[in-house]
Amino acid sequence: MLKPMDTQYGFIGNRSHDPYVAGRDTLSKEEQDGECIFETVGEVTSPDPIISVRNCNVFYGDNQAINNVTLDVGRNEVISLIGPSGCGKSTFIRCLNRMNDTIEGARVEGDIRLDGEPIYAKEVDPVLLRARVGMVFQKPNPFPKSVYENVAYGARIHGLARSRAELDEIVFSSLERAGLYAEVKSRMDEPGTSLSGGQQQRLCIARTIAVNPEVILMDEPCSALDPIATAKIEDLIEELRQNFSIAIVTHSMQQAARVSQRTAYFHMGQLVEVGATDTVFTNPIHRLTEDYVTGRIG
Amino acid sequence: MSEESPSNSALRSSVETRKRVEASLGARYRRENRFRFFGLLAVLVSVSFVAFFFVSIISQGYTAFTQTYIQVDVYFDPDVVSPDGSRAPDVLSQVNYSRLIKDGLGSMFPEVSGRKPKQLLNRLVSNGAIYELRDRVMAEPDIIGSRESLWFLADDEIDAWFKQYSRGDDADGAARLGDAQIGWLRQLVAQGRLEQRFNTVFFTSGDSRDPEMAGIWAAAKGSFFMLVVCMSIAFPLGVAASIYLEEFAPRNRWVDLIEVNINNLAAVPSIVFGLLGLAVFINFLSLPRSAPLVGGLVLALMTLPTIIIASRSAITAVPPSIREAALGIGASPVQAVVHHVLPLAMPGMLTGAILGIARALGETAPLLMIGMVAFIVEAPQTPLDPSSALPVQIYLWADSPERAFAERTAAAIMVLLAFLLVMNATAVWLRSKYERRW
Ligand SMILES: Nc1ncnc2c1ncn2[C@@H]1O[C@H](COP(=O)(O)OP(=O)(O)OP(=O)(O)O)[C@@H](O)[C@H]1O
Numbered sequence A: 001m002l003k004p005m006d007t008q009y010g011f012i013g014n015r016s017h018d019p020y021v022a023g024r025d026t027l028s029k030e031e032q033d034g035e036c037i038f039e040t041v042g043e044v045t046s047p048d049p050i051i052s053v054r055n056c057n058v059f060y061g062d063n064q065a066i067n068n069v070t071l072d073v074g075r076n077e078v079i080s081l082i083g084p085s086g087c088g089k090s091t092f093i094r095c096l097n098r099m100n101d102t103i104e105g106a107r108v109e110g111d112i113r114l115d116g117e118p119i120y121a122k123e124v125d126p127v128l129l130r131a132r133v134g135m136v137f138q139k140p141n142p143f144p145k146s147v148y149e150n151v152a153y154g155a156r157i158h159g160l161a162r163s164r165a166e167l168d169e170i171v172f173s174s175l176e177r178a179g180l181y182a183e184v185k186s187r188m189d190e191p192g193t194s195l196s197g198g199q200q201q202r203l204c205i206a207r208t209i210a211v212n213p214e215v216i217l218m219d220e221p222c223s224a225l226d227p228i229a230t231a232k233i234e235d236l237i238e239e240l241r242q243n244f245s246i247a248i249v250t251h252s253m254q255q256a257a258r259v260s261q262r263t264a265y266f267h268m269g270q271l272v273e274v275g276a277t278d279t280v281f282t283n284p285i286h287r288l289t290e291d292y293v294t295g296r297i298g
Numbered sequence B: 001m002s003e004e005s006p007s008n009s010a011l012r013s014s015v016e017t018r019k020r021v022e023a024s025l026g027a028r029y030r031r032e033n034r035f036r037f038f039g040l041l042a043v044l045v046s047v048s049f050v051a052f053f054f055v056s057i058i059s060q061g062y063t064a065f066t067q068t069y070i071q072v073d074v075y076f077d078p079d080v081v082s083p084d085g086s087r088a089p090d091v092l093s094q095v096n097y098s099r100l101i102k103d104g105l106g107s108m109f110p111e112v113s114g115r116k117p118k119q120l121l122n123r124l125v126s127n128g129a130i131y132e133l134r135d136r137v138m139a140e141p142d143i144i145g146s147r148e149s150l151w152f153l154a155d156d157e158i159d160a161w162f163k164q165y166s167r168g169d170d171a172d173g174a175a176r177l178g179d180a181q182i183g184w185l186r187q188l189v190a191q192g193r194l195e196q197r198f199n200t201v202f203f204t205s206g207d208s209r210d211p212e213m214a215g216i217w218a219a220a221k222g223s224f225f226m227l228v229v230c231m232s233i234a235f236p237l238g239v240a241a242s243i244y245l246e247e248f249a250p251r252n253r254w255v256d257l258i259e260v261n262i263n264n265l266a267a268v269p270s271i272v273f274g275l276l277g278l279a280v281f282i283n284f285l286s287l288p289r290s291a292p293l294v295g296g297l298v299l300a301l302m303t304l305p306t307i308i309i310a311s312r313s314a315i316t317a318v319p320p321s322i323r324e325a326a327l328g329i330g331a332s333p334v335q336a337v338v339h340h341v342l343p344l345a346m347p348g349m350l351t352g353a354i355l356g357i358a359r360a361l362g363e364t365a366p367l368l369m370i371g372m373v374a375f376i377v378e379a380p381q382t383p384l385d386p387s388s389a390l391p392v393q394i395y396l397w398a399d400s401p402e403r404a405f406a407e408r409t410a411a412a413i414m415v416l417l418a419f420l421l422v423m424n425a426t427a428v429w430l431r432s433k434y435e436r437r438w
């Protein structure tokens, strides 16, 4: 189990003591370029964390993409990760289900735990981990197989269904929960790639929840979608929160505000600020966060 | 924008920009037209070469698909066939059947006398005729004592004469026949005793010293066995190697070295593979010489680099998002490859493999090294029997002095081309069958 770290990572955004607070007129160039070390301000911990990340560093070869990030993802919570392009949001989220293992030269340091168990420990099987921490990618990437097969695949390889009827049940209920069943119930045998972009993304979500993971990671799931499809997925996220914990990367501040309870702002590989979504958007502590959410940088 | 900004000098008025673009247009179009012209020229040149090749091969070879037959009245003389009345197979198989043909021809041309003219007369009929007679008598011994008009293969020179004669060409001048023979032939034509038929012998028999009895069946079967051996070894090995290199191998100096070597191997002259096969399969592993098994193994070695290169590019062409999707829901790396990457890469792999093997099928040089340049009459029953191969057969016939082998060479080339055409068509078919543009 983790030692209580509240003393170290608790609320440290004391305005009178922190030099980088909102309200200062200018940021130095070093601060803008992330060449100095920020201390994360806000509420990095969560009372009931499902994932806890402590002092995480990620390197691509010699380049450091994530610098000393500490963050919790709470149970049944939606947390959004925001920040300018290239700040390391995708890199961070991919640490949580060890997708970075598949990248040549990527190296992850630090202590990352799922339900208290370190996921980078030797004895942890990334295959099992990824069944527990599902992922939805930026671009819809259904398999070039039928709609049914797309959703059934995860259940099949993990041996979740003992009979055809059970498999049907998993597939149909996952599609139902992804809000796609009505649209595709007559098209089960058509290729998943023949669906529209928004349907494909919901198919990918159905495929992920069919495995019944504990956490779902979403990397800009709506960036390729129109507002209506986006709204459907946002409704879906709200609903999925009953059963899953969700970390979502997004470039849309409105989306973050609509779907998430907590928001984390990344800047140049560092976690600058994290807190309740309303606080971060309406009353940010850090000057960089304020600049970003008010549209001055990013 | 401040005065000293470097981009400022590059900014021009839109009028100026437009002028400059227009000035450059003429030269651009000229360059484009020149490029298209040379492209078209290149295509035309290659098409005309191909056309020339096809026309010359077909015009030389099409005559080989018919063969002249000659009708002879045969009397199955009991005194010759079974002087002691025995009809036991071992007796009937020893009979001097050429006597029956000689007597038959003699009765048709009673005026011919003397040893030399009679010899010439007997040479109208192919040497193979006696085997036909023997088989006939042994199958149907009751025929002994009766008379029958039988059609026999004509000798290759007669065949050449008759083909030219039927076409209305100057057959007599071109033929290597004496006046007497031509006289007999004209007589036979007048009696309707010469006939052209479809040349089944060419497709059903093995090699022979007599062109009229030589066929490609043995060589084609040898080639087919080699194809099967080559495909069943090179394809799985090539695919496995490419998957390992592309998906699982660590990126380090050793793998780079292997990669460079594979690319180099694809360019190694084929005869070197023949030497390798001789050393490894025949001298070291003591596999039989001249066998399609060894030939197939050698061709497999030869095509392996090509298949690996083609398969790797097919794997690289599979979008990485598919792999990520599979890994993302907890497929193991092997599952991701087998379930998702491989099916998508398969058409490309198959096409590469088939084209590589089709290329190898036309190879002669490595087969010379492992003793497949043999005179093979019997078609091989298994891949371990001595055999030749189509390109080797072509090479052997092209080297033979008899004129009739020239047309057979061209015909064999046509058969080889048909073989390759079928394989390429299969590649195209497989591609369209498995390629799902989803
Ligand atoms: N596979 C990789 N190899 C090397 N460097 C990488 C790789 N992926 C990302 N990086 C680098 O890591 C840094 C963070 O990238 P990341 O993709 O995490 O950013 P991001 O916040 O997701 O950006 P975006 O919002 O544009 O998606 C960038 O500087 C990027 O160049």
Ligand SMILES: [Mg+2]
Binding pocket: A089, A090, A091, A219
């Ligand atoms: Mg990203």
